[in-house]
Amino acid sequence: xxxxxxxxxxxxxxDVVGDRWTLLIVREMLTQGPRRFxxxxxxxxxxxxxxxxxxxxxxxxxxxxxxxxxxxxxxxTLYQLTDDxxxxxxxxxxxxLWGLRYMGEERDEDSFHMQWLAIAPEWFSTDTDPSGPxxxxxxxxxxxxxxxxxxxxxxxxxVGRATDPDLVLEGTPRAVLGVLTGVLTLDxxxxxxxxxxxxxxxxxxxxxxxxxx
Amino acid sequence: xxxxxxxxxxxxxxDVVGDRWTLLIVREMLTQGPRRFxxxxxxxxxxxxxxxxxxxxxxxxxxxxxxxxxxxxxxxTLYQLTDDxxxxxxxxxxxxLWGLRYMGEERDEDSFHMQWLAIAPEWFSTDTDPSGPxxxxxxxxxxxxxxxxxxxxxxxxxVGRATDPDLVLEGTPRAVLGVLTGVLTLDxxxxxxxxxxxxxxxxxxxxxxxxxx
DNA sequence: CCGGATCCAATTCGATACTG
DNA sequence: CAGTATCGAATTGGATCCGG
Numbered sequence: 019x020x021x022x023x024x025x026x027x028x029x030x031x032x033d034v035v036g037d038r039w040t041l042l043i044v045r046e047m048l049t050q051g052p053r054r055f056x057x058x059x060x061x062x063x064x065x066x067x068x069x070x071x072x073x074x075x076x077x078x079x080x081x082x083x084x085x086x087x088x089x090x091x092x093x094x095t096l097y098q099l100t101d102d103x104x105x106x107x108x109x110x111x112x113x114x115l116w117g118l119r120y121m122g123e124e125r126d127e128d129s130f131h132m133q134w135l136a137i138a139p140e141w142f143s144t145d146t147d148p149s150g151p152x153x154x155x156x157x158x159x160x161x162x163x164x165x166x167x168x169x170x171x172x173x174x175x176x177v178g179r180a181t182d183p184d185l186v187l188e189g190t191p192r193a194v195l196g197v198l199t200g201v202l203t204l205d206x207x208x209x210x211x212x213x214x215x216x217x218x219x220x221x222x223x224x225x226x227x228x229x230x231x
Numbered sequence: 232x233x234x235x236x237x238x239x240x241x242x243x244x245x246d247v248v249g250d251r252w253t254l255l256i257v258r259e260m261l262t263q264g265p266r267r268f269x270x271x272x273x274x275x276x277x278x279x280x281x282x283x284x285x286x287x288x289x290x291x292x293x294x295x296x297x298x299x300x301x302x303x304x305x306x307x308t309l310y311q312l313t314d315d316x317x318x319x320x321x322x323x324x325x326x327x328l329w330g331l332r333y334m335g336e337e338r339d340e341d342s343f344h345m346q347w348l349a350i351a352p353e354w355f356s357t358d359t360d361p362s363g364p365x366x367x368x369x370x371x372x373x374x375x376x377x378x379x380x381x382x383x384x385x386x387x388x389x390v391g392r393a394t395d396p397d398l399v400l401e402g403t404p405r406a407v408l409g410v411l412t413g414v415l416t417l418d419x420x421x422x423x424x425x426x427x428x429x430x431x432x433x434x435x436x437x438x439x440x441x442x443x444x
Numbered sequence: 445c446c447g448g449a450t451c452c453a454a455t456t457c458g459a460t461a462c463t464g
Numbered sequence: 465c466a467g468t469a470t471c472g473a474a475t476t477g478g479a480t481c482c483g484g
Contacts, residue, residue: 020251020457020474023277023340025404026347027355028258028323031330038233038249038476045241055447064236066477071448094446105329110241112325116318117244127236134239142240191238233455233476251457268466279458284467307465 019076034080035106039065041113043073044082044099044106049137052086052098063129077103111141115227118142118199124192132162135191136175139166139198139224145173147223155220156183157198159191166198168223185216200226232289247293248319252278254326256286257295257312257319262350265299265311276342290316324354328440331355331412337405345375348404349388352379352411352437358386360436368433369396370411372404379411381436398429413439 019037022029035041039062046061047053053061059070074097077083082103086096099106114137135157148171155166156179165180166173187194189212196202197212204214204221214221232250235242248254252275259274260266266274272283287310290296295316299309312319327350348370361384368379369392378393379386400407402425409415410425417427417434427434 022255023338023342024255024347025334025337025341025343026258026327027330027334027351028327029255029330029347030333031326032254034330034333036249036251036254041245041249042235042237042242045239056445059447064477066479067448068450068478069476102332109322109325109329112322113244114239114241116322117240117242117247119315119318120243120247121238121240124238125236128238129236130238134237134242138240272466277458279460280467281469282457 019080031109034082035109037073037076039069040073040077041106041110043070043077044103045110047083047097047099048104048107048110049133052096054094054096058097061131061133082106114138115142118201121192121195121201124190130160130191132157132159132164132177135159135195135198136164136166136177138175138195139173140175142199142227143173143224144227145169145171145223146225150223153185153217153220153223154180154183155185155187156180157194158186158188159194168220173224183216185214185218185220188213197221198224200224232293244322247295248322250286250289252282253286253290254319254323256283256290257316258323260296260310260312261317261320261323262346265309267307267309271310274344274346295319327351328355331414334405334408334414337403343373343404345370345372345377345390348372348408348411349377349379349390351388351408352386353388355412355440356386356437357440358382358384358436359438363436366398366430366433366436367393367396368398368400369393370407371399371401372407381433386437396429398427398431398433401426410434411437413437 019033021033042062043058046058059065059067074083078085081100083097084100086098088094088096145168152169157164157166163179164175164177166175187197189207190210193207193210193212197204197207204218232246234246255275256271259271272278272280287296291298294313296310297313299311301307301309358381365382370377370379376392377388377390379388400410402420403423406420406423406425410417410420417431
């Protein structure tokens with residue numbers, strides 16, 4: 019772990035999590051919970067196995083990750099974030115919110131996992147009608163499914179299928195992400211191939227969070 | 232600029248600002264305003280000149296930095312953040328707030344600049360008495376001076392000397408930072424060598440911001 | 445299959461020296 | 465002051481191999 023050698027909390031933070039891949043490894047465990055080595059490798063297309071090994075050991079050494087030997091019948095080691103690791107959520111939210119400005123272009127070589135899209139409305143959007151009735155949106159992109167649930171002023175999302183959703187959205191990752199974060203109007207998203215079936219008014223409740231915390 | 236190749240806004244953000252030194256270069260311009268090449272190099276102890284050149288060009292290419300040829304008598308080029316660059320403030324705040332947990336240890340080899348300390352109360356603390364009278368704190372560490380001003384619920388800080396401050400704090404960077412961010416009690420800081428002269432009650436108005444935005 | 449370890453090529457970084 | 469040029473050191477990426 020190379021250090022910047024500066025007595026500054028930003029530099030200190032980057033000393034710990036500034037290396038390549040580190041924050042993306044944290045993202046995986048933060049949004050998915052305890053993961054096996056192979057799960058992490060799958061969720062991080064392009065990472066070399068030895069580098070993942072190295073990073074996990076570094077994260078363990080600085081106390082951001084805890085490894086747990088799962089008992090039989092699983093009989094494998096699980097990697098999970100400690101409280102200090104979980105506290106990085108605000109950093110990932112700020113980075114992801116800022117990075118939304120670069121989501122306008124989809125590159126052909128880009129990999130995609132539904133969990134990256136699913137977290138977007140939970141982190142970057144807000145329900146403008148907190149006292150409104152609960153609502154469920156099912157999202158489909160590249161054949162994968164996710165569920166967005168609104169209720170009590172909170173937006174929660176997870177990978178998987180919904181039973182009896184109020185609205186179903188299907189399209190490219192970009193089109194779906196656009197409407198769920200408010201950077202695309204529904205009309206514009208439809209021009210990009212989005213198909214929406216159900217109670218479209220639910221979308222009016224979703225607005226982007228204001229940038230400055 | 233190596234890319235992670237993931238359609239995820241966190242990964243996209245790291246594609247742009249995840250390289251070594253990049254966020255620290257942004258920190259300099261964000262907290263200090265437009266800077267010359269040499270100013271940046273001075274504020275970033277340890278960076279190689281060629282790497283600074285490379286990073287500045289990359290930042291310019293992605294539209295986060297604008298270079299401006301200052302007219303005579305300055306006759307030099309100034310580097311400043313664009314609006315997209317300024318929007319990284321929330322990322323640096325989140326990182327710096329998280330990184331405070333690592334400020335407990337001062338390493339002998341660490342470099343220190345007053346501007347790194349001065350930004351701390353502005354970013355990581357809050358005035359719990361917004362309707363209280365304006366107050367001025369002068370801070371001295373390693374021979375450098377800074378001014379912290381409270382008033383109207385805001386905390387503002389800058390490098391330099393104060394005229395007629397309500398309180399003067401002098402000590403090691405760690406001791407001063409500790410009291411200004413609320414991670415050290417005044418008594419504990421005094422044990423670490425802090426000298427405080429003036430209206431100590433002003434310190435009671437300063438509390439750490441809550442972690443989650 | 446899972447969780448690595450090992451090896452090697454490609455890339456990036458850091459230190460120093462040098463220039464207009 | 466504001467960078468280039470150069471070169472060795474360190475890091476990263478990719479492939480392969482291995483014990484349970």
